[in-house]
Amino acid sequence: MKKAEVVIISSPGVGHLVSTLEFAKLLINRDNRLRITILVMKFPHTTEIDVYTKSLAIDDSLNIVDLPECSLPPNSNITSGMVDLLKAQKPNVKKAVSNLTKAPENGVLAAFIVDMFCTTMIDVVKEFSVPTLVFFTSGVAFLDNVDSTQLLQQTELAIRGFANSVPSNTLPSSVLRKEWESFFMSYAKGLKNADAIIVNSFEELESYAVHSFVSHPDLAGLPIYPVGPILNPKPKTKSAIDSDDIVKWLDDQPPSSEVFLCFGSRGFFDEDQVKEIALAVENTGVRFVWSLRKPPPKDTMNAPSDYTLSDLSSVLPEGFLDRTAEIGRVIGWAPQTHILAHPATGGFVSHCGWNSTLENIYFGVPVATWPLFADQQTNAFQLVCELKMAVEIALDYRLEFNGESNYLLTADKIERGIKSVLDKDGEVRKKVKEMSAASKKTLLDGGSSYTYLGRLIDYIRYQVSK
Known part of the structure; x- marks a missing residue:
């Protein structure tokens, strides 16, 4: 019997792609009757995605298709660039799927799964007459931001997935900024056109939000599958040499003594802010690993890069590296999961990206919140005010x-x-450790995420047997 073919349309963002790849592996490891094809799109002249796709072991169950690179209008920013990219890739998606369905060695097309930012693709793939599900790479509570746009004149919002009123200044820029309006509205419309939503979260973490979602009368016909945490506890690192050096340094530090400062694949600061961080780190006198990235050129869609040693010395306060040489390390790109998993790591100053949030919970490391963009302000609010599982630097x-x-x-x-x-005896640390245990248990046979994943696979397999 032929396998059930699932086509996943990924987003060009590294954070989204990483969890998409892990989700694909989760599906085929659970049921060998599935075959996954991931359609990968990239912004022009970017290579960072290749690091992750090229490391995958491709076999009969997992297939990666790089969509042709598209040129974008000059002076595209991250907002307009995403809209233009999705529009330009629609014909390529249609062609790639047509080719898949014609190849005799492939499985029977059973379902599409589109990244949460690619919901405009639902119009394209609907003509293939199979269900389209959305892979939502943020939390369940964040789903309810879709309903927030009409409430922005208020300073505090009653959002369905949150027990507390949400201050409007902790909503994402996509609902606060006029220039994001068209993208956000098409994204929200696309979500409502889906046949189901898969969420990278788990019921024990967001029980209030999950119950709120499934009990809402307007969403009665929209199934939700919280199947997370979807992460790789032992990923291949970008640079084994750098990773080994940091891990060896951590090996010499006492348990839970080091704070890790890291702000995601696109996080960076200007020189004034860098100096404030350096002053704070030095004043505390604690052991630290600080992932400090160089800002990209202005008005580009480039990702941050690593500083050279001479650049690093000029951006940090004079003498900082010498004065802190015994207690800390300033690095560029960071092997985040390796550092969070290390017993020396006692705290995490984080941008609160959802992947990072799931990782800090899984490894039981308390967070100090410092959001930058996207869903991060809302995630920070949820961690501090809803779940009481983080301390606040900023929301x-x-x-x-x-x-x-x-x-x-x-x-x-x-x-x-x-x-x-x-704080080794704080209530936040205790709550994070408890949720860490729950995040591992939920993935095992009998756990809620294990059960939801089984239901999702049954739904996909049913499409072939009809």
């Missing part, structure tokens, strides 16, 4: 895509956050 800090921030976070606030997150 409303915002980095615009042109590189400008809404304010300067001063060293004293950062210092308080670092000291608080390393």
Whole structure:
């Protein structure tokens, strides 16, 4: 009997792609009657995605198709560029799927799964007459931001997935900024056109939000499958040499003594903010690993890069590297999961991206919140105010895509956050450790995510047997 073919349309963002790849592996490891094809799209002249797709072991069950590179209008920013990219790739998606269905060695087309930012693709794939599901790479509570646009004149919002009122300044830029409006509205419309939503979260973490979603009368016909946490506890690293050096340094540190500062694949700061962080780190006197990235050129869609040693010395306060040489390391790209998994790591100053949030929970490391963009402000609010599983450095800090921030976070606030997150007897640490155990248990036979994944696979397999 032929396998059930599932086509996944990924987003060009690294954070989304990583969880998409892990989700694909989760599906085929659970049921060998599935065959997954991932359609990968990229922004022009970007290579960072290749690091992840090229490391996959491709076999009869997993197939990667790189869509042709599309040229975008000059001066495209991250907002318009995403809209233009999706529009340009629609014919390529249609052609790639047509080719798949004609190849005799492939499975029987059973379902499409589109990334949450690619919901405009639902119009294209509907003509193949199989269900289309959305892979939502944020949490269940964040799903309810779709309904927030009409409420923005209020300073606090009653959003369905949250038990507490949500301050409007902790909503994502996509619902606060006029230039994001067209993209956000098409994204929201696309979500409502889906046949089901798969969420990278788990019921024990977001029980309030899951119950709120499934009990809402307007969503009665929209199944939700929280199958997370979807992550790779032992990924291949970008640079084995750098990773080994940091891990060896951590091996020499006492348990739970080090704070890890890392702000995601697209996180960066200007020199004034870098100096405030350095001052705070030095004032605390704690052991640290700081992933410090160089800002990309203004008005480009490039990702941050690593500083050279001479650049690093110029952006940090004079003498900082020498004065902290015994207690800390300033690095570029960071092997995040390796550091979070290390017993020396006692706290995490994080941008609160959803992948990072799931990782810090899985490894049981408390977070001090410092969101930058996208869903991160809402995630930070959820961690601090809803789940009581993080300490606050900031909830409303915002980095615009042109590189400008809404304010300067001063060293004293950062210092308080670092000291608080390393509190070994704090209530936050206790809650994170409890949720860490739940995040592992939910993936095992009998756990809620294990059960939801089984239901999802049954749904996909049913499409072939009809």
